[in-house]
Amino acid sequence: xxxxxxxxxxxxxxxxxxxxxxxxxxxxxxxxxxxxxxxxxxxxxxxxxxxxxxxxxxxxxxxxxxxxxxxxxxxxxxxxxxxxxxxxxxxxxxxxxxxxxxxxxxxxxxxxxxxxxxxxxxxxxxxxxxxxxxxxxxxxxxxxxxxxx
Numbered sequence: 001x002x003x004x005x006x007x008x009x010x011x012x013x014x015x016x017x018x019x020x021x022x023x024x025x026x027x028x029x030x031x032x033x034x035x036x037x038x039x040x041x042x043x044x045x046x047x048x049x050x051x052x053x054x055x056x057x058x059x060x061x062x063x064x065x066x067x068x069x070x071x072x073x074x075x076x077x078x079x080x081x082x083x084x085x086x087x088x089x090x091x092x093x094x095x096x097x098x099x100x101x102x103x104x105x106x107x108x109x110x111x112x113x114x115x116x117x118x119x120x121x122x123x124x125x126x127x128x129x130x131x132x133x134x135x136x137x138x139x140x141x142x143x144x145x146x147x148x149x
Contacts, residue, residue, distance in 0.1 A: 025050065028043065036114070045113045050110075053106040057103065060095065064095045067088060067095050070088050071089060071092055074088055
């Protein structure tokens with residue numbers, strides 16, 4: 001069962017890194033504002049999109065986290081219940097899908113605020129971040145997930 005749990009953790013990390021969402025309120029960082037030449041109107045529109053999506057994203061992330069805990073609890077039971085584990089795994093998969101859809105919807109709305117040149121610069125920045133993550137895979141894990149000597 002430890003192998004199943006390890007596989008679940010690996011899958012979680014893979015899905016999270018594949019989403020390539022810009023971190024945080026990127027449009028408020030001075031270096032991003034300069035690099036993309038964002039106007040105050042664009043920053044205001046990006047704030048509105050973020051505020052409009054925030055509650056749904058928080059709820060969706062909460063659903064994923066709750067189901068991850070439930071799955072871990074089932075896997076850690078002395079007597080595993082295969083049907084229950086698979087039921088929770090399916091719910092977790094659905095919840096991750098909902099979270100991903102919400103994130104993509106917000107990103108798409110934000111993309112609509114940027115012109116082609118700004119988006120190209122943002123895309124380059126995201127690609128650079130992803131490349132750095134690939135080069136340093138241990139940095140993607142949370143401290144509690146890193147292997148201890």
